Amino acid sequence: MKKFFSTALAHGLFWQLIGILVGAGLVTGIRATMGLSVTAKFFFTEPAWVLGGFFGVLFFIAGSGAVSDWYKWARGIDTPEHHEDHHTGWEKYLSVSLDHKVIGIQYTVTALVLLSLGGLFALIFRTELAQSQLQFLTVEMQLFGQNGPQLYNTLMSLHGMIMIVSILLGVAGIMNYVVPLLLGAQDMAFPRLNAFSYWIAVPAAVLLVMSLILGGFDTGWTGYPPLSARAPVGMQMFFLGVFTAGWSSILGALNVIVTVVRMRAKGMTAMRMPILVWASVATSIIALTATQLIGLSFQLVMFQRLFGMGFFDPAKGGNPVLFQHLFWFYSHPAVYVFVLPGLGVISELLPVFARKPLFGYRWIAMSSLGIALVGFIVWAHHMFTSGMNEYLRVPFMYSTLLVAIPTGVKFFSWVATIWKGKISYETPMLFVIGAIVVFLMGGLTGPPNATVSTDLHLHDTYFIVGHFHDTIFGGFVFPFFAALYYWFPKATGRRMNETLGKIHFWLMTPSFFVMTLGMMRIGLLGMRRRIADYDPALGFDNTHLVLTIAGFLIAISVCVFMYNFFNSIKNGEKAEGNVWNSRSPEWQVPSPMPAHNYDQPFEVVGEPYDYGLPGSKYVEFIAPSKNTHK
Amino acid sequence: MSHTQDKSSALGQGVVIFVYLAVLTILEYFVAVTFSAVSILVVVAVIKLALVMYYYMHIYKLNEESDSDTHSYSYKTGSNRLGLWLFLLSDAFVFAGLLTVRINLLGLTRPHLNQLLGLGVTAILLISSFFMNRGETLMANGDKKGFINNAIITFVLGLGFLLGVVAVEWPTAASEGLTPGSGAAGAVFYMMTGMHAFHVFTGLIFLLVVINNARKDVYSAEKHWGIEAAAVYWHFVDLVWIIFYPALYLIGKLLA
Numbered sequence: 001m002k003k004f005f006s007t008a009l010a011h012g013l014f015w016q017l018i019g020i021l022v023g024a025g026l027v028t029g030i031r032a033t034m035g036l037s038v039t040a041k042f043f044f045t046e047p048a049w050v051l052g053g054f055f056g057v058l059f060f061i062a063g064s065g066a067v068s069d070w071y072k073w074a075r076g077i078d079t080p081e082h083h084e085d086h087h088t089g090w091e092k093y094l095s096v097s098l099d100h101k102v103i104g105i106q107y108t109v110t111a112l113v114l115l116s117l118g119g120l121f122a123l124i125f126r127t128e129l130a131q132s133q134l135q136f137l138t139v140e141m142q143l144f145g146q147n148g149p150q151l152y153n154t155l156m157s158l159h160g161m162i163m164i165v166s167i168l169l170g171v172a173g174i175m176n177y178v179v180p181l182l183l184g185a186q187d188m189a190f191p192r193l194n195a196f197s198y199w200i201a202v203p204a205a206v207l208l209v210m211s212l213i214l215g216g217f218d219t220g221w222t223g224y225p226p227l228s229a230r231a232p233v234g235m236q237m238f239f240l241g242v243f244t245a246g247w248s249s250i251l252g253a254l255n256v257i258v259t260v261v262r263m264r265a266k267g268m269t270a271m272r273m274p275i276l277v278w279a280s281v282a283t284s285i286i287a288l289t290a291t292q293l294i295g296l297s298f299q300l301v302m303f304q305r306l307f308g309m310g311f312f313d314p315a316k317g318g319n320p321v322l323f324q325h326l327f328w329f330y331s332h333p334a335v336y337v338f339v340l341p342g343l344g345v346i347s348e349l350l351p352v353f354a355r356k357p358l359f360g361y362r363w364i365a366m367s368s369l370g371i372a373l374v375g376f377i378v379w380a381h382h383m384f385t386s387g388m389n390e391y392l393r394v395p396f397m398y399s400t401l402l403v404a405i406p407t408g409v410k411f412f413s414w415v416a417t418i419w420k421g422k423i424s425y426e427t428p429m430l431f432v433i434g435a436i437v438v439f440l441m442g443g444l445t446g447p448p449n450a451t452v453s454t455d456l457h458l459h460d461t462y463f464i465v466g467h468f469h470d471t472i473f474g475g476f477v478f479p480f481f482a483a484l485y486y487w488f489p490k491a492t493g494r495r496m497n498e499t500l501g502k503i504h505f506w507l508m509t510p511s512f513f514v515m516t517l518g519m520m521r522i523g524l525l526g527m528r529r530r531i532a533d534y535d536p537a538l539g540f541d542n543t544h545l546v547l548t549i550a551g552f553l554i555a556i557s558v559c560v561f562m563y564n565f566f567n568s569i570k571n572g573e574k575a576e577g578n579v580w581n582s583r584s585p586e587w588q589v590p591s592p593m594p595a596h597n598y599d600q601p602f603e604v605v606g607e608p609y610d611y612g613l614p615g616s617k618y619v620e621f622i623a624p625s626k627n628t629h630k
Numbered sequence: 631m632s633h634t635q636d637k638s639s640a641l642g643q644g645v646v647i648f649v650y651l652a653v654l655t656i657l658e659y660f661v662a663v664t665f666s667a668v669s670i671l672v673v674v675a676v677i678k679l680a681l682v683m684y685y686y687m688h689i690y691k692l693n694e695e696s697d698s699d700t701h702s703y704s705y706k707t708g709s710n711r712l713g714l715w716l717f718l719l720s721d722a723f724v725f726a727g728l729l730t731v732r733i734n735l736l737g738l739t740r741p742h743l744n745q746l747l748g749l750g751v752t753a754i755l756l757i758s759s760f761f762m763n764r765g766e767t768l769m770a771n772g773d774k775k776g777f778i779n780n781a782i783i784t785f786v787l788g789l790g791f792l793l794g795v796v797a798v799e800w801p802t803a804a805s806e807g808l809t810p811g812s813g814a815a816g817a818v819f820y821m822m823t824g825m826h827a828f829h830v831f832t833g834l835i836f837l838l839v840v841i842n843n844a845r846k847d848v849y850s851a852e853k854h855w856g857i858e859a860a861a862v863y864w865h866f867v868d869l870v871w872i873i874f875y876p877a878l879y880l881i882g883k884l885l886a
Contacts, residue, residue: 073856076843081701189709254716262709263700288716292723300731300821308811309821311731317814322734326727 007087007094008064009202015063016056016203023055024048041145042214046233047306049214053207053240060203065096066196082191082596096199098191101593103198104177105491107169108484110198112562114166114205121159123555125152125532130548132536145215145232152532154216154234161221161238162208165245167338167472168287169201170480172252174341175280178487179256181586182274184265184619186596189258193251201248207241210234220530222327225312225320228301236305239298246295249337253284253291265585265619267604271362274584274608278365279344282372287337290330290376297326321388328379336375339439339475340368343410345483346432350414351609352582353429354421358609360413370406378403384452385459393452400450407443411436422612427501428580431482434509439474441513442467445520460530463523466516473512481561488565489579493592494572500564504557511553518547583611585619600624637771644767647685648760654678655756659749662880668738671876678872686763686865689715707855714859718866721829725870728825729877732818738882741815744802748879751794752871755830758787759868766861769844772851778844781857784864785837792830795823815885822874829867836860 004010027048028038037045044052061067069079085092085099093106128137128148137148146154180188188194211217215232228235260281264273300311301323310316312323351358358364380388380396414436423429445467448454458464481504489495522540523529534540578587585602586593602619610616658674661667683689692715696708765780803809803819810820840860843849849857 074839074843076846076848190713193713250720254713254720257716258709258713261712262705288720289723292720293727296724296727303810303821304817307820309817310811310814311735311817311821316811316817317735318817319734319814322731325734326730329727 003089003091004094007091008066008096008199009094012060012064012066012199012202013206016060016206018063019056019059020052022052022059024052026055027051040233042233046236049233050236050240050302050306053210053237057200057203057207057240057244060206061196061200064199064202066192066199069192082187084595096195098187098195099595100176100180100188100191100194101491101597103194104173104175106198107173107176107201110201110205111166111170111173112565114162114169116558116562117209118159118162118166119555119558121155121162123551125155125159126548126551128152128532129534130545132534132538132541132544134533137532144213149532150216150218153218153220153530154212156530157217157220157238158208158212159221161242162205164221164334164338165201165205165208165242167476168245168249170476171283171338171341172197172249174276174345174480174483174487175256175283176252177491178483178586179277179280180259180263181490181593181597182277182584183260183263183268184585184598184602185259185263186598188255189262190255194255197248197252197255200251201245204241204244204248207237207244211237211241222331223298223301224327225301225304225323229304229312236302239302243295243298246291249287250291253287256280256284257288265602265604266622269604271365272604272606272608273365275347275358275361275364275368276341276344279340279347279368282368283337283340285369286333286340286372286375290333292330293326294330294334297323297330300326321383321386324383324386324388325380328382329376332379332382333372333375335471335475336371338472340371342435342474342476342479343439344368345479345486346414346435347410348584349428349432349482349486350417351611352580352584353426353432354418354423355611356417356421357607357611357613358413359416359419360409361607361609363409364413367406367409370409371403374399374402374406381450381455384455397450397452401447404443404447411440411443426485426580427496427498427505428482428486430502430505431478431485434505435474435478435482437474438470438478438509438512441516442470442472442474445470458523460528461523462519462527462529465529466519466523469512469519470516473516484565486580488568488572489575490586490591490593492569492572493574493576494568494570495575495579496564496568496572500560504561504564507557507560508554511550511557515547515550515554518543518550583608583618588619588621637767640767640770641764643685644760644763647681647763648756650681651678651756651759652753655749655752658876658880659745662876663745666880666882668881671880675872675876679869682759682865682869682872686759687862687869703853703855707858710855710859714862718862721866722870724825725873728818728822729873732822732877735814735818736882736885739815739885740878740880740882741803741808741819741885742806743808743819743879744799745879747794747799747802748875751791751799752875754787754794755791755868755871758784758791759865761787762861762864766857769849769854769857770851774844774847774849777849777857778841781837781841781844785834785841788830788834788837788864792827792834795827795830799823819878822878826867826870826874829870833860833864833867836863 024044028044031045032038040046072079083098085097085102087095092102093109097103128135134148137152139147139149141148143151176194211234214234214237217231217235217238219228219231219235223238260277303309304311304313310318312318312320314320347358347364378396378400380392381400384393449458449464449467485496485501522543526538527534527540576591580587589598600621602621604618605620606617608618654674654677658671661670692711694708697704699705761780761783765777765784768776768780808816808819810816837860840856843856
């Protein structure tokens with residue numbers, strides 16, 4: 001326990017609390033001198049909570065020590081390029097480290113924590129939905145200043161956003177851990193910025209959870225005004241939390257792009273980069289730029305609430321639909337931020353387990369960029385029913401359908417890579433195949449939503465919910481698990497239990513199909529999304545019960561995974577060699593990876609995925625005598 | 631690091647670009663007050679953007695070949711430069727979003743604002759950019775004292791701009807009925823100027839940091855990335871104002 005209190009996490013959380021009190025106290029003091037009200041339903045007034053939340057983030061960052069080197073630089077003091085970690089045990093992962101591998105693991109574990117939290121929220125409201133009528137989230141109950149249905153709304157909204165943050169952190173975790181290794185770099189281009197990007201996500205997560213306690217909010221994760229302009233104060237914490245998490249994503253993306261451009265090994269030309277690197281660049285281009293727009297849109301609603309600025313208030317000449325444009329300009333491309341690295345993982349792992357060259361390398365590399373760029377011009381397909389100008393509908397329909405082309409390229413490549421391969425079905429490969437099938441389901445259910453005529457009926461139904469979960473499980477969750485099983489030995493020198501891994505897969509996949517297909521079925525029949533209750537006369541009770549059971553089965557399978565993951569760190573079977581018989585450079589050296597990665601730099605001498613071709617080689621380590629660097 | 635230009639021609643170039651920018655700004659102002667031609671204003675703004683990005687922010691340096699030793703100062707500066715430009719690209723999306731809000735809500739109308747005040751603060755910011763460029767050029771030639779003097783002038787002008795907007799412009803507009811809560815025009819005006827002022831404020835802090843470090847002899851003619859970053863950031867803030875000034879003050883019909 002004493003060890004815990006000396007970590008950056010403990011310091012940061014302590015200072016965040018102080019920051020909240022200072023910020024809120026400041027506003028309360030000013031209000032008192034101005035003769036305004038100083039307390040409200042949740043003790044402090046709304047402006048006090050907002051400044052408090054903001055100060056909390058600043059104090060967390062300062063208190064955790066993530067910016068201490070920058071502070072030294074600002075005062076003209078030089079610091080060594082690399083810091084050795086002070087800690088060796090688990091405390092290392094709760095402290096500020098500049099090592100990209102440590103940061104990658106920090107990201108990944110935080111993502112798993114948030115995944116569990118978001119999943120828990122889902123289980124709570126899924127249980128309520130198992131039967132029509134309100135069973136335990138009743139109108140009479142009260143918790144955190146909300147009654148049952150309001151709590152349902154908050155949990156449902158937070159499930160969305162906490163999962164999104166979890167996914168962003170998971171994506172960052174994979175990119176952080178793997179990309180520098182694939183490039184042959186010692187670290188990311190900006191190690192301090194990397195640490196900052198991770199640490200700022202922690203107070204953001206705290207703010208999101210605070211929104212639950214401070215009265216919650218009932219807008220869904222999208223936070224549309226006018227509803228979000230008058231939701232409880234929890235709305236502001238939600239906005240602030242997302243805004244803060246956005247900076248994590250933006251700065252992390254910046255770091256990835258610079259690292260890929262500047263720090264590749266000798267001989268690694270663009271067309272010899274691993275596919276996961278291409279996917280990371282594509283994802284980072286979106287995260288770097290578009291994320292600002294969700295931050296801005298939330299900030300504008302925040303200011304509308306605080307200062308009465310009428311951006312989205314029609315009574316003041318504002319335009320609520322404008323919010324949706326700003327919001328979706330990020331939030332649609334965001335789904336490509338979630339799935340592109342996952343699709344990269346699929347392409348990365350498939351040749352390893354099929355023992356065949358990746359089919360159509362160039363096309364796959366370009367399709368990632370293609371999806372990212374087309375993704376910038378499709379946002380208004382979320383708004384076909386919003387009352388936006390009707391002439392915008394058809395162009396956005398076509399641009400959306402265009403996404404199917406680069407995505408289709410990926411599928412053809414995967415199928416052609418599997419074709420006549422010598423496939424071995426180890427756990428990572430199972431998840432890769434699962435990802436392909438599930439993502440295909442998500443892909444096929446997309447065009448009905450993109451087509452105006454059908455979307456007008458499907459909008460806001462469970463069909464959308466089913467479609468979305470298919471794309472995200474196929475594009476992120478399955479590949480994420482595949483990546484964790486695959487790179488786990490690299491990080492720990494041990495491998496996860498195969499039997500438990502297979503149980504995880506065979507429990508999760510069928511349950512997941514039952515869940516999303518069931519969602520789509522009742523969606524087509526008219527089940528509206530985001531509501532706490534439904535009319536028993538609709539006859540959805542049985543389907544909802546099945547969906548709830550399927551949801552719990554998925555949760556159990558994830559519990560199996562969690563046990564396997566944390567247990568294998570200490571007790572897993574030793575695996576220090578090239579476990580998967582991969583050609584990739586990180587597997588050519590023993591696991592776990594030492595602190596500054598490769599002892600000897602390597603040179604790229606061939607194509608990355610020429611599995612099964614005799615005599616072919618991807619990398620060659622440069623002998624120390626030939627090495628010109630120190 | 632090789633200098634492609636000698637000191638006097640580099641300083642002379644800064645003056646010439648400043649004159650171009652000043653003339654274009656005056657042209658812009660007169661186009662707006664005599665015959666309101668949006669297309670001319672857009673073209674002028676784009677030319678100003680290009681001038682600042684090329685000559686003051688030297689975007690071409692992104693293409694510079696750097697040392698092959700990845701641990702050298704010049705290689706790291708190359709990476710830092712790319713990182714800074716990516717950050718500015720990201721930041722530009724905030725301002726582009728605000729511009730979109732302005733166009734969506736106000737269209738071809740504009741709020742009633744004090745024109746002379748607007749032209750005044752614009753001039754101050756433009757002049758500050760000139761001194762910033764001068765300071766950076768001097769530092770690249772090893773003139774530490776020259777840098778500090780010019781950076782202090784930049785700082786004072788920047789502070790003048792900030793106060794001009796927040797302490798003069800805002801109360802003036804508010805006294806004429808344009809408040810944050812008065813309607814879409816007020817909301818847009820305070821949000822755009824406020825977001826820009828916040829960036830000016832961070833730029834001022836950045837300037838203080840590099841001035842202080844220069845006094846401690848942290849920088850040299852070859853190694854002064856901190857100064858380059860502060861200068862590029864400062865010009866970026868100017869760049870945003872090149873768009874925001876016509877968007878708020880010049881384009882469209884006056885709102886009743």
